[in-house]
Amino acid sequence: xxxxxxxxxxxxxxxxxxxxxxxxxxxxxxxxxxxxxxxxxxxxxxxxxxxxxxxxxxxxxxxxxxxxxxxxxxxxxxxxxxxxxxxxxxxxxxxxxxxxxxxxxxxxxxxxxxxxxxxxxxxxxxxxxxxxxxxxxxxxxxxxxxxxxxxxxxxxxxxxxxxxxxxxxxxxxxxxxxxxxxxxxxxxxxxxxxxxxxxxxxxxxxxxxxxxxxxxxxxxxxxxxxxxxxxxxxxxxxxxxxxxxxxxxxxxxxxxxxxxxxxxxxxxxxxxxxxxxxxxxxxxxxxxxxxxxxxxxxxxxxxxxxxxxxxxxxxxxxxxxxxxxxxxxxxxxxxxxxxxxxxxxxxxxxxxxxxxxx
Numbered sequence: 001x002x003x004x005x006x007x008x009x010x011x012x013x014x015x016x017x018x019x020x021x022x023x024x025x026x027x028x029x030x031x032x033x034x035x036x037x038x039x040x041x042x043x044x045x046x047x048x049x050x051x052x053x054x055x056x057x058x059x060x061x062x063x064x065x066x067x068x069x070x071x072x073x074x075x076x077x078x079x080x081x082x083x084x085x086x087x088x089x090x091x092x093x094x095x096x097x098x099x100x101x102x103x104x105x106x107x108x109x110x111x112x113x114x115x116x117x118x119x120x121x122x123x124x125x126x127x128x129x130x131x132x133x134x135x136x137x138x139x140x141x142x143x144x145x146x147x148x149x150x151x152x153x154x155x156x157x158x159x160x161x162x163x164x165x166x167x168x169x170x171x172x173x174x175x176x177x178x179x180x181x182x183x184x185x186x187x188x189x190x191x192x193x194x195x196x197x198x199x200x201x202x203x204x205x206x207x208x209x210x211x212x213x214x215x216x217x218x219x220x221x222x223x224x225x226x227x228x229x230x231x232x233x234x235x236x237x238x239x240x241x242x243x244x245x246x247x248x249x250x251x252x253x254x255x256x257x258x259x260x261x262x263x264x265x266x267x268x269x270x271x272x273x274x275x276x277x278x279x280x281x282x283x284x285x286x287x288x289x290x291x292x293x294x295x296x297x298x299x300x301x302x303x304x305x306x307x308x309x310x311x312x313x314x315x316x317x318x319x320x321x322x323x324x325x326x327x328x329x330x331x332x333x334x335x336x337x338x339x340x341x342x343x344x345x346x347x348x349x350x351x352x353x354x355x356x357x358x
Contacts, residue, residue, distance in 0.1 A: 053250030054156045054223045054345060089151045091138060098123050098133070106137050106163055110153075113144020119164045126154075126169075129178050129200060135166030153250070156184060156345065158221045170347075173200065182347035186249055187357060188339040190305075203353075208342035212353035215295045220350040223247050227331065228293040230264075237264055237290075243329035245294065247343060247352055251334030254306070258321030260329070264290070265317060276316040279307065284315055292333070299354065305340050 093099045100121040107116040117139040124134040139152075155161070159168055167175070174182050179201030187207035189195035197207065215225045227245040230238040238260040255261075268287060270277035279287070287303035307315045318336045344353035 053153050054248055091151075093120065093122075093138070096122055100133070102135075104164070108137075108163060110144075113142060115139040115142035115145070117141070119166070124169060126200075129173055131169050131172045131176070131178070134169055134172055135164055136169075137164060156249070157223060158347070160221045170200075174347075183344060185342065185344040185353075186338060187342050188335055190339050190357070203344055206358070208355035208357055210356055212342075212344060212355045213295070213297045214346075214349075215352045215354065217350045217352065218244060223345060223352060224330075225294060225352060228296065230331075231291045231293065232264075232267065233288050237267055239329060239331065241329075243331060245292070245331045245333050247338070247345075248332050248334050249338060249343075251332050252336070253318045253320045253334050254336050255320050255322050255332040255334070257329060258323055261319045261321035264319055268317060270317045273314075273316075277319075278314050278316045281307075281309060281313065281315040292337070294354070297354075299337075299341060301337060301340060306336060 093101075098121075102119045102121065104119040105116065106119060108114060117137050119135060120138045121133050121135050124131045124136070155168060156170055157168075159171055162168055170182075170184065173179050181201050183201060183203065185199040185203050185207075187197045187199075187204075197204075203212075218224050218226055224244050224246045227239050227243050229236050229240060229242070238256060256264075265272075265277045268279060269283075270279050272278075284303050284307050287307070289300040289302045290306060292299045292301065306318050308318055309315050340357060341354045342357040346353065
């Protein structure tokens, strides 16, 4: 269940912070938080679990329309026959006295699936935070989401990427004074299924060590920064002339152009098996760290972080190649990277902060 805590903290780098809310995430493998949709009657009786997603676009596919409001699996007023109904908590709109339907539909494609539905309004609660009359997308048909551990996606990008044109929940919380600063942060637990947290309105210094390194965004409107290079053993292995990096809590692995990822896999001596590339688990400790240099600062990713042992006790590499759809070399730094580095998303100053996670 969701663990909430309200704390008083100061942001030593710049300015004092007022009250902020720190929420325990449900699972460490994805940024999942338990939320409630309710008024007088709770519509998600045991709470809906939503993937918190800072990503705005994938290298492959039209994910630039990723929702910046909440998208939940649910039923239209006339009912629905979803293939995901069996495995997910459903949003029961008839149980909510504040539910409001808008005669507007939507369709979204993600990297792993697609969904379509209707635009609605209701009260959304995330821990102690409440957003009234919040606009979000209610999915009535989705494909590729069977077996996923969450019931919806909560976008945390800029308002310009809202597929409905509505005000995203983070902006609503800020506009209504629910949080004191336009800041949120993530700590992803490395080795246990609990202990990950998301913070709204401030930063808890207990979850990182050293100073926060601030990285300006390439432009306001997307959590995308300039990356200097990717290297290993003092040799540049990708991003040789500089590139773009999207910091994305909604992506599990590290994605990059297929040609460059294949070069890295060969450099590591990985062998293909199915859709993944493997190395012997006995040699993982011998593999060198892969270093991401961003804004002049090195962020090493040790082999224990970029390899994962599967159910067969084999170790696969967490780099995934995509077909480049733009002239600019672009990488997506997902949860594999973010488990090593505490991340702060500062909407007020259009920047991202990174520090070594505890």
